[in-house]
Amino acid sequence: MKCEIAQQNMMLAGYGELHDEEIDGLEEHLSGCEECRRELNSLRAMQEMLALNPMVEPSPNLLAQARMKLDEELDMIPAHGLLTRARSLFFGALANMQGAPALTTLLVGVGFLGGNLTYRYQAAHAPQPHGPVILMDPTNGMIANVTGIAATPNSEIVQVKYNRVVPETIEGSLDDPEIRNLLVKATTVGTTQDVRGDSVKLIANECAAGHRCNNGSENELDGKGMRNALLIALRSDKNAAVRMSALQGLAKYVGQDQHVRDAVLETLMRDQSSTVRSTAIGLLQPVEADSSVRQVLRTVSTQDESPFIRTASYQALQGVGDIQ
Numbered sequence: 456m457k458c459e460i461a462q463q464n465m466m467l468a469g470y471g472e473l474h475d476e477e478i479d480g481l482e483e484h485l486s487g488c489e490e491c492r493r494e495l496n497s498l499r500a501m502q503e504m505l506a507l508n509p510m511v512e513p514s515p516n517l518l519a520q521a522r523m524k525l526d527e528e529l530d531m532i533p534a535h536g537l538l539t540r541a542r543s544l545f546f547g548a549l550a551n552m553q554g555a556p557a558l559t560t561l562l563v564g565v566g567f568l569g570g571n572l573t574y575r576y577q578a579a580h581a582p583q584p585h586g587p588v589i590l591m592d593p594t595n596g597m598i599a600n601v602t603g604i605a606a607t608p609n610s611e612i613v614q615v616k617y618n619r620v621v622p623e624t625i626e627g628s629l630d631d632p633e634i635r636n637l638l639v640k641a642t643t644v645g646t647t648q649d650v651r652g653d654s655v656k657l658i659a660n661e662c663a664a665g666h667r668c669n670n671g672s673e674n675e676l677d678g679k680g681m682r683n684a685l686l687i688a689l690r691s692d693k694n695a696a697v698r699m700s701a702l703q704g705l706a707k708y709v710g711q712d713q714h715v716r717d718a719v720l721e722t723l724m725r726d727q728s729s730t731v732r733s734t735a736i737g738l739l740q741p742v743e744a745d746s747s748v749r750q751v752l753r754t755v756s757t758q759d760e761s762p763f764i765r766t767a768s769y770q771a772l773q774g775v776g777d778i779q
Contacts, residue, residue: 456484461491469498629661635681642684652697655688659704668708682708686718695728702731706738716742720751723768729761736767743771 456464461484467473468481485492603616627634641654658681662668668681688701702722708715716739723735739748749772756768 456480458484458488458491461485461488462494465491465495465498469502629657629666635661639680639684642688648694648697651688651692652694652700655685655692655697655704656700658684659700662704663707665707668704682712682715686714689718689722695731698722698726698728698731699734702734702738709738710741716745716748720748723751723755729763732761732764733767736764736771740771 461481464473464477464481468478473481485495597620599618599620601615601617603614605614607613625633625637629635638654638658641650642658643651645651645654658668662682662685682705685701685704689698689705692698692701702719705715705719709719710716719735719738723732723739726732726735736752739752742748743752752768752772756765756772759765759768
């Protein structure tokens with residue numbers, strides 16, 4: 456038995472319309488044909504789906520009204536026109552199918568199998584896609600994330616949606632608000648230590664020159680957060696050279712900003728670099744008469760593990776008069 460005949464017999468057998476003598480031949484064919492077994496499974500799945508949606512019978516009143524409306528419309532059309540014959544044939548076939556639900560289901564199944572075979576033929580003879588294209592141009596940016604994947608059924612075609620991170624470059628003066636804000640961001644999100652170090656150094660130079668180095672509490676967009684960025688770098692950056700740059704940029708504000716003074720005192724007590732700590736002692740000279748500064752210098756001069764730092768702190772205390 457050929458596959459085409461077997462698939463027709465499967466439809467008839469599914470609705471109990473296949474003769475007994477043909478059932479044995481169909482079963483024998485199915486036992487040796489993997490493709491027809493898949494088709495039978497598809498047919499059974501379709502029947503189960505159709506069974507979940509029982510046919511709803513229209514009310515007698517609705518049928519009567521529909522017939523009356525249909526008769527009125529047909530009376531308005533010429534009796535021997537082409538449109539009349541087409542409508543008669545259509546509604547006649549519809550009435551026959553209403554009276555034979557098994558035949559209707561059979562026609563639907565045949566259309567399903569025919570469409571499935573047509574799709575498989577088109578997919579098998581479709582041109583094969585080329586291999587994946589690797590974009591090596593760095594200007595296109597690196598892939599940030601993949602947002603979706605859709606596979607085409609019964610083929611090797613896959614659609615992948617993704618986003619790229621496209622690098623951009625901006626050039627401008629240090630007085631430009633956008634340049635200054637990017638420098639502030641680079642102190643924490645710079646991709647390399649060199650980038651973070653360069654951004655801290657540029658900000659420190661601006662602050663040392665007194666160029667709108669705000670502490671983040673003011674509303675000027677071009678200076679917002681520059682002094683705060685130096686405070687963060689001084690406290691948390693792992694590179695001693697970067698911490699030294701931040702310290703030098705904050706020197707101008709030790710006497711007028713309590714937050715800067717506290718950060719310098721913290722650096723004196725906890726920084727791991729003796730060079731950075733000794734620089735912090737020098738920055739505290741203008742405010743050595745402050746009680747908190749004197750207290751820290753006394754503690755460091757007597758308890759610090761480094762003899763150099765103890766000596767530097769002691770000498771700083773000797774040059775201070777009475778507490779102001």
